[in-house]
Amino acid sequence: MAAGVKEDGTMPKGGSKWFKLSIIFLFLSISSFVAPVTGFSLKNTCRVSRDAAICARCNLSAVPQDIPSTVKVFDLAENKILKIKELDFKNVPDLIELDLKRNKITQIAKGAFANLRSLVKLSLNNNRFGNLGENIFDGLSNLTELRMVSNRIETVASTTFKPLTNLRFLDISFNNLKELKKVNSIIQQLPSLRELVMRKIGLKTFLSWELTNTPIKLASLDLSQNQISVFRIHADVFPNLNWFNIGATNGKKPIIWDVRNKTFLSQVKTLDIGGLHLALNNMKSFFESFNSSLTILRMNTMKRNLASLINISCTIPTLSTLTLQHNNIKSTDLFQACVSVTELDLALNRIENVSITSFKTLRGLRILSLSRNMLSSVPPVIRNIPTLAELDLSTNKISSLRCEDFANLTKLWELSLHQNSISALKDCVFKDLNRLEVLKLQTNQITKLGQAFNKTYLPNLKQLRLNGNKLTDIKYGQFKGLPSLQNLTLHDNKIKMLHNNSFIGLTYVTDIQLQNNEITQNDLFKDSFNHLTNLRRLDLRNNHIQYKFTTALPYPPFSQLSRLETLFLLSQHHRGKSRGLPSNILEGLTNLLVFNTRNSQLLSLHVDMFKHTPKLEQLDITANDFMDVSPELFSPIRNLKSLYISQTNLLSLDFLIKANLTKLEFLQARKNGFSVIREDIMKSVPALRYLDLEFNGFTCDCDNAWFLQWAENNNQTQVFGAYDFLCNYPPNFKGMKLKDLDIRSCSVDIGFFYFISTTCTILLFMLASFIYHFLRWQVVYAYYLFLALLFDSKQKSKNTPYQYDAFISYNVSDEPWVIKEMLPKLEGEQGWRLCLHHRDFQPGKPIIENIADAIYACRKTICVISQRYLESEWCSREIQTASYRLFEEKKDVLILVFLEEIPASHLSPYYRMRKLLKKRTYLSWPQAKDHTAVFWEKVRRALETSEDPGEDRFLLRVVNRF
Incomplete structure (x- = not known):
């Protein structure tokens, strides 16, 4: 009986709460369906x-x-x-x-x-x-x-x-x-x-009264490239202005310059008048406007009166920086009045020669730029400027350097000689530059360094740029005279050999760039790098490094570089040779953070490759031929945050599942063979923030339904280009975008499923409760009625004559009486054909089918009833099937024989038996003990009686117990 329901079927006090809760659950399920959460x-x-x-x-x-x-x-x-x-x-x-x-x-x-x-x-x-x-x-x-x-x-x-x-x-x-x-x-x-x-x-004019009469707090004003013909300031509108550009404002006519009070622009320190047309008679009053404050003056692209402008401007006592680019200066004897100038820029003037007296009066000159001119050698005047701290001679036509070129420049801090045609360095060329910290010699034609850097001429040099030359080798001790060097660029040369101790003495170097050379394996695996104990970054990309060892090297090349953080290593292999890196090539790199070996034609990486680099955070193995990557490769590098595996011919990302890269945030895997991205792959990288899978050929079917939904809805990982992914399979979808795939048929709407399942569960629970209380017995009866109907239909379909006269339904405990009493009388003396389950049921056949087949194969069914018979489940099935046949065929096929007296109160739990006894008579064996012959005669006559229910019956006794 359902909880909360009385035996009489009424609802107990407070039971209405149960129904109220059911309704509440129903509406909750509906609301969860109509209000989905978007991601x-x-x-x-x-x-x-x-x-x-x-x-x-x-x-x-x-x-x-x-x-x-x-x-x-x-x-x-x-x-x-x-x-x-x-x-x-x-x-x-x-x-x-x-x-x-x-x-x-x-x-x-x-x-x-x-x-x-x-x-x-x-x-x-x-x-x-x-x-x-x-x-x-x-x-x-x-x-x-x-x-x-x-x-x-x-x-x-x-x-x-x-x-x-x-x-x-x-x-x-x-x-x-x-x-x-x-x-x-x-x-x-x-x-x-x-x-x-x-x-x-x-702007055509600049008139102060069109602005305001009140001060403006501007510190910087750029009016360049306007066509201002009149500039008038009659009020102190710019009291704080210190940077002013009015260059290239007019064309043919000179500007009318009218600043009523010399103090109005007295705070300007930087002035740019490049291209400004000033009349000769107006120049003095123009510069007087800035006379007390100007320190930086730019007069680039001055087409008129340059010499006069220089002479007048250099009379300003505060002027320290003069820029004169793009002026096509022919003579350099223009600076006699510039005694206070400390920085002079003469770039882009096509200067071919500089006279020995050009800078004679510039006794405090510290910075000089002669860049992008036509100089064929270092001007001799340079050695007469001992105050120089920065000298720029880049982008000229200098082909050689002499020992005296930089004589006396003992204060020089930076020297730029890049983009010239220098082919060699003499041993003595830098002999006086003991304070030099930056030397730029890149993009020349240098083939030999000689002894220029192995002597102690440059004890303070920190940055040396030699890239873009034609160096072929780095010999022993080539840089040992540079004890303070920190950055060395040697890329884009033709270096083939790194001799033993090539970098001896460079104890403080942190960055060496050797990419784009012709370095081979034989020279690399010696002790070339052993002295670089403070090296942080080493770039060896695009060389001709070839490895003969695929398992381990006898002398790992970087074993002494314990502080190295970034290593770029590219390997090339000849056809037919093993294409792999030695397993211990990274030995000693305990602090390595970045390793790049892209485009190295590698077929695999040894599983022990990274056991020496536990701190690795970024790995780039793009453009190799791996096909597969072992998960064990990543076991020692649990801190990996960025992984680049594009163009590696990988067919799947399954290795991530076991790689345990829980800190991986960036994954780039372009141009591989990925077709399906599974859920377990993405769950294996929980920290992923950025995923790039462009140019893979995806399968456009339900296998990628989860990935497509995840790419659209997850709020942590950006899938770069996800809405441009293209389908490669099946053929009829090739070229279609993955985002256009209709995945509605691939999955069940979870919200709708919850709604339907919750609603059905509640309704079924309510219906079951109602039926159990009010229609329990009717349901039981209907069930057995259905079984009987099922077997009756089966029997009818056979359409065969009766095989037996009677089916004996009895409990096994009553089997002795059936064998000793009933069988001898009915089969032995009267000659009836009886069906007994222990004898006539077909072996291997389901019991319920044997019962149904036996009942419908007999004219009559004799039920031998006892207390145990009533308690037996199978006997109950037999009498249910027989009673259905009685009701359905309207034939008198049922004979009830009681072996013992059973009180009516004991029959009350057995609904079917009570119903039969209300309508039918029965034979009682206990009452026939003294008249057994009459009992068996009554049984015989009952068996002989026609199945027609309307025909008179011969009965031993009629008893109505109810």
């Missing part, structure tokens, strides 16, 4: 990390809305965005930098930036603004830098820039403002503005 998806090709989203050049027409809310830098440059909408940046409140340059933006909705309270830098360069409306910058109270270069801005509303209370830098160059009044309306809205750039905005 995060990244439907673009941006490169996204926790702090940055790089969406430049992604062909976007709108701002993507599925960027993680944690990003601080958002790069949307070079897309096709037309409009900034009100809610475009609602989900990225922590942005600090936003780059929207080179789009097609014409409009910004009001309040579009209202949520970006933390934004500091905003770039809107190269868009298509015409007018700047009101309130478009609302919310940007912390913005300090705004760039709006190369738009079409003509008008600005009176409140456009008002929210930018902390803006310090504004660049509105290359727009169509044209009038200073419009600029003034901008400046007045920006109380914190300090730097203003407005190159080429169409």
